[in-house]
Amino acid sequence: xxxxxxxxxxxxxxxxxDELPPTTETTDADGITTIISWKFDEHDRKVKTTRRVxxxxxxxxxxxxxxxxxxxxxxxxxxxxxxxPDRNTTIIGENIHFKVSATSRAEPEAEQxxxxxxxxxxxxxxxxxxxxxxxxxxxxxxxxxxxxxxxDGGEEEMDGPSNVGALAAxxxxxxxxxxxxxxxxxxxxxxxxxxxxxxxxxxxxxRVTSLSVDAEDEDLRDLFARFGRVVxxxxxxxxDTRESKGxxxxxxxxxxxxxxxxxxxxxxxxxxxxxSVSWSQPREPRQP
Amino acid sequence: xxxxxxxxxxxxxxxxxxxxxxxxxFSASKDNVVNVWFTSNGERLGTFGDHKxxxxxxxxxxxxxxxxxxAADNTMRLWDVRSGKCLYVWEFLTAVKxxxxxxxxxxxxxxxxxxxxxxxxxxxxxxxxxxxxNQSSTPLREIILTGSKATVALWAPLSDHIITGHESxxxxxxxxxxxxxxxxVEESHRGEITDIQLSPDGTYFITSSKDKTAxxxxxxxxxxxKVYPTExxxxxxxxxxxxxxxxxxxxxxxxxxxxxxSRAGKFESRFWxxxxxxxxGRVRGHFGPINTxxxxxQGKAYASGAEDGFVRVHWFDDSYxxxxxxGDLEPEVEL
Numbered sequence: 279x280x281x282x283x284x285x286x287x288x289x290x291x292x293x294x295x296d297e298l299p300p301t302t303e304t305t306d307a308d309g310i311t312t313i314i315s316w317k318f319d320e321h322d323r324k325v326k327t328t329r330r331v332x333x334x335x336x337x338x339x340x341x342x343x344x345x346x347x348x349x350x351x352x353x354x355x356x357x358x359x360x361x362x363p364d365r366n367t368t369i370i371g372e373n374i375h376f377k378v379s380a381t382s383r384a385e386p387e388a389e390q391x392x393x394x395x396x397x398x399x400x401x402x403x404x405x406x407x408x409x410x411x412x413x414x415x416x417x418x419x420x421x422x423x424x425x426x427x428x429x430d431g432g433e434e435e436m437d438g439p440s441n442v443g444a445l446a447a448x449x450x451x452x453x454x455x456x457x458x459x460x461x462x463x464x465x466x467x468x469x470x471x472x473x474x475x476x477x478x479x480x481x482x483x484x485r486v487t488s489l490s491v492d493a494e495d496e497d498l499r500d501l502f503a504r505f506g507r508v509v510x511x512x513x514x515x516x517x518d519t520r521e522s523k524g525x526x527x528x529x530x531x532x533x534x535x536x537x538x539x540x541x542x543x544x545x546x547x548x549x550x551x552x553x554s555v556s557w558s559q560p561r562e563p564r565q566p
Numbered sequence: 567x568x569x570x571x572x573x574x575x576x577x578x579x580x581x582x583x584x585x586x587x588x589x590x591x592f593s594a595s596k597d598n599v600v601n602v603w604f605t606s607n608g609e610r611l612g613t614f615g616d617h618k619x620x621x622x623x624x625x626x627x628x629x630x631x632x633x634x635x636x637a638a639d640n641t642m643r644l645w646d647v648r649s650g651k652c653l654y655v656w657e658f659l660t661a662v663k664x665x666x667x668x669x670x671x672x673x674x675x676x677x678x679x680x681x682x683x684x685x686x687x688x689x690x691x692x693x694x695x696x697x698x699x700n701q702s703s704t705p706l707r708e709i710i711l712t713g714s715k716a717t718v719a720l721w722a723p724l725s726d727h728i729i730t731g732h733e734s735x736x737x738x739x740x741x742x743x744x745x746x747x748x749x750x751v752e753e754s755h756r757g758e759i760t761d762i763q764l765s766p767d768g769t770y771f772i773t774s775s776k777d778k779t780a781x782x783x784x785x786x787x788x789x790x791x792k793v794y795p796t797e798x799x800x801x802x803x804x805x806x807x808x809x810x811x812x813x814x815x816x817x818x819x820x821x822x823x824x825x826x827x828s829r830a831g832k833f834e835s836r837f838w839x840x841x842x843x844x845x846x847g848r849v850r851g852h853f854g855p856i857n858t859x860x861x862x863x864q865g866k867a868y869a870s871g872a873e874d875g876f877v878r879v880h881w882f883d884d885s886y887x888x889x890x891x892x893g894d895l896e897p898e899v900e901l
Contacts, residue, residue, distance in 0.1 A: 338606075343630065344589045347611075348604070353650035354613030355599075361609070368608035371569040371851065371878065378811070378837060378847045378889035496885065 298324065309333075310518045330518060481509045481529035482536035483558040489513065490549035491522040501548065502528045506535025527558055567886075569851060570608035572877040574601040579871030581623050581858045585630040588862040590647075591869055592633065593877050596620040600635055602647070605867060605879055612650045616643065623664045627671040632698060634674055636662025642676050644698060653698045656691070660684045664718050668725035671695065673706065673742075675728060677716050686715035688728065690742060709745045717759055722785050723768035729785065731759030731773050737788055751788050754781065761802040761858070766865075772812055774803035780814050782840070794838045796845075802858045807865035809887065810840045815870055817855025835859065835870050839891065846891050851878050 301315040313329045352359050404412045486498065499511035513526040530536040544555040577596035584591055590611065591603045600614040600621055619638030626633050626647065633645040638661040644654040656676070664677040673690055680686035689705035714734035722729050727748070728740045735755030741748050757777030764771045770791060774780045780803040782792040794803075800816035817833040833855055837847040854873030861868040867881045 340589070341587060344587050347589060347630070350611060350648055352610075352612050354615055356610050356612050363607050363609040367572065367574045367610050368603075369571045369573065370608075371571045374567045374569060374849060374851065374880075376567045376847060376849050376880075376883070376886070378886060378891050380839075380844065380846060380891040 308519050332519065481531065482533040483510075483527055483529040484536055484540055484543075485525065485527055485556050485558040486543070487525040487554045487556075488551050489522070489524050489526055489553065490551055491524055492549065493522065493526070495526075498526050498528060502530075502539055502543070505530070505539040505542065507531040567849075567880055567883050570605075570879040570881075572601070572603055572608055572610070572879065573875070574603070574610055574613070575599065575875045575877075577620075578854065578873040578875055579857050579877060580621060582860045582869055582871045582877060583624055583626055584860050584862055584869070585626045585647075586628045586863055587630070588864055588866065590626075590630060591860070591877070591879065592624045592626055593871055594621040594624040594635060595871075595875070598637070600624055600633070600645075602633075602650075603877075603879075605862070605869070608879065614643075614645050614650055614652070616652045617641070619661070622662060625665045625667050625674075627667045628669075629671065632671075632693075632695075634665045634667070636665045636676055642674075644693075644701065646698070654701045656701075656703060664716075666720055668721045669723070670725065673725065675719060675721065677719055677730075680711075680715040686711045688716060688719065688730065688740065690728075707742065707745050709740055718762040718773075720762050720764055720771065723764075729762065729771065729788075731755075731762045733758045735759060735775060735777065737773065737783060739788060749788050751783075751790070754783070754788075754790060755779065757799070760800060761804075763802075763804045765805045766807040766863070770805075772803045772805050774800035774814060774816070776800070778816075780812065780838075782812070792840065792843055794843055796836060798832045798855075801856060802870075804859045804861045804868070805840070806837075806861050806868065807863065809865065809889075811837045811846065812840050813837055813859055813861060813868055815856030815859045815872075817852075817873075819855070833872065835868070842892060849880060852876065 298316040298318070301313065303311055303313050305311045310330055310332050313327075313331065315327045315329075317325050317327070319325050351357075356364070402408070403410050403415045405415045406417045408415065408417075484502075489498070493513055495512050498513055499508050502508050502511060507530065508528060509531055510529040511526065514523045515521060516523060528539070530539065540555050540557070543553055546553045546555075572591075572593065575593065575595035575597050580594045580596060582591060582593045584605070589605055591605050593601045593603065595601075598615065598617045598619060598621060600617075602611045602614070603609065604611060614633065614635065617635065617637040617639055619640075621635050621637045623636040624633065625635075630647055632653070633647050634642060635645065636642045640658050640661055642656040642658070642662045642665060643652050645652055658676075658678050660679040660681045662676050663679050664675075666675050668674070672693060672695070674693055676689050676691070678684070678687050678689070688709040688711065690707040690709075692702060692706045694701055709728075711732075714732040714736055716730040716732050716738075718731040719728055721727075722739065726742050728742060730738050730740065732738065735753060735757055737751045737754040737759070738747055739749040740746065755773065755775035755777050757775045759773050759775050761774045762771055764785070768785060770782055770784050772780055772782050776799040778796050778799055780794040780796070780800055781790055782794075782805075783790055794812065794814060796814060796816070798816045798818055800814055802815045804813050806813060814836045815834075833852045834848040834850050835856060836845055837849070838844065839846050849870075852870065852872040852874055854875075856870050856872045858871045859868065865882075867879060869877055869879045871877045
């Protein structure tokens with residue numbers, strides 16, 4: 279099954295008592311079957327449902343008793359219903375990445391920053407403006423390094439913990455700078471604030487092209503896992519036929535791993551093709 | 567791994583079981599109905615709906631011919647799996663908390679609840695398989711428990727003994743012929759035993775408990791072999807055939823669920839390595855504590871039923887069968 283479209287309500291044609299057109303099934307050259315079915319909803323409006331599915335025959339050898347049970351008539355609340363799962367009672371869940379490994383123990387709760395402000399004390403670090411003594415500043419060395427870069431006129435990429443402003447905000451518990459509340463959207467390093475869905479570009483992502491069409495997400499993940507922790511690895515597929523388009527994306531947790539992977543895997547021979555790896559360009563913001 | 571989500575119940579699940587071939591899954595729930603599903607595609611074959619109270623337990627015989635259920639309406643019912651018809655009703659004074667078929671499908675055991683002056687009783691019934699509507703209402707044997715009440719039970723291999731788990735954390739073994747307690751381990755768990763399931767070959771079994779641990783015992787000697795300590799009370803545990811894993815499920819009590827987020831609730835199925843006693847993986851998905859777990863008899867899939875009313879059937883990927891988290895220490899398994 280490739281994709282199913284949600285219900286499409288036809289607002290124009292609602293002649294009550296009208297006959298419903300018969301369900302039609304057409305199969306196109308790609309092997310995708312389009313099923314158009316009609317029904318009345320609770321307000322007696324005609325509803326057209328279009329489902330595009332790809333049927334794949336899977337053969338399985340089972341014992342006689344199991345094969346026989348497949349032909350049993352339904353009973354109880356399902357009495358008289360046709361074969362096949364009822365979409366009211368059975369749904370297919372989202373794909374779960376489940377890997378058995380010796381180290382997949384639950385990760386310990388994220389440790390709060392060591393520079394947590396002691397409660398009720400009014401001293402401020404001279405370096406990072408955090409609520410601790412200057413001598414104990416955990417960002418001291420990093421700040422010194424950034425200062426030296428700044429003195430050389432070099433331009434450091436402004437993201438993550440290398441940003442002085444972000445450090446200051448972090449050191450003070452993330453919500454105040456010098457005792458003043460700063461909304462999340464105006465805090466340095468966090469222009470967008472928090473969202474429920476982490477944006478795709480949050481992790482360094484590589485675009486892998488000239489990929490074999492037989493490669494699966496798992497293969498891509500295995501291929502790149504040797505460079506570091508892979509957050510996401512997916513092969514881009516045709517929406518309908520589920521055939522690989524021959525490229526994919528791999529996101530790493532750390533930029534260093536991604537860089538190592540980029541230099542090592544660009545030009546790497548994989549399944550008789552030479553991979554071409556580059557940084558993924560962030561997608562243009564979607565037009566509403 | 568794409569789970570098949572079965573939403574045929576309006577209230578929380580109490581027990582789910584596969585049949586011997588693993589093509590059908592029976593689910594019992596507090597909404598008084600038992601559903602039967604095809605595991606391959608999640609299609610519902612039918613419903614068994616005559617009970618007037620929460621169905622606490624369900625068991626299917628090895629030929630997938632008869633089904634037995636026990637419920638809070640103080641009855642135990644025998645059903646024809648093919649037609650969904652109720653064949654016979656046994657009535658008791660208290661709720662039926664557990665039922666199980668013997669190995670030869672000739673006998674049934676039932677545990678009734680201890681309530682309102684009635685003791686917890688284990689009864690063994692002889693089943694007339696030729697004329698299923700004509701059963702004897704008097705049990706073959708009656709074991710009246712004096713100490714802590716029994717919560718779960720299973721037939722030991724060859725069905726000459728019954729192994730029980732008790733509310734106090736006791737594990738005991740009773741002789742089927744005499745009804746005597748032949749072996750007992752008083753302090754095997756420190757809390758109520760919530761589930762007991764036999765290994766594929768029957769030589770050992772696993773128990774889960776509210777004391778946050780699951781333990782593996784020898785069926786013959788009741789000797790404790792392995793301990794799997796977790797951080798939440800456990801409601802169910804099962805032993806996966808083919809691979810050296812056990813699956814544990816639980817979560818905090820239903821009454822405290824609303825006070826915590828689903829992430830903190832730890833409503834995951836946990837996979838533990840059977841021999842090394844270490845956690846090797848988790849499967850998320852439920853948003854209530856897992857009440858019951860069952861594993862496909864051939865080890866190809868497992869299912870979990872939870873307080874949220876959903877059953878999730880997971881067919882294992884190839885990577886699960888190829889996985890060897892401890893490297894060469896584990897043998898490879900041919901499929």
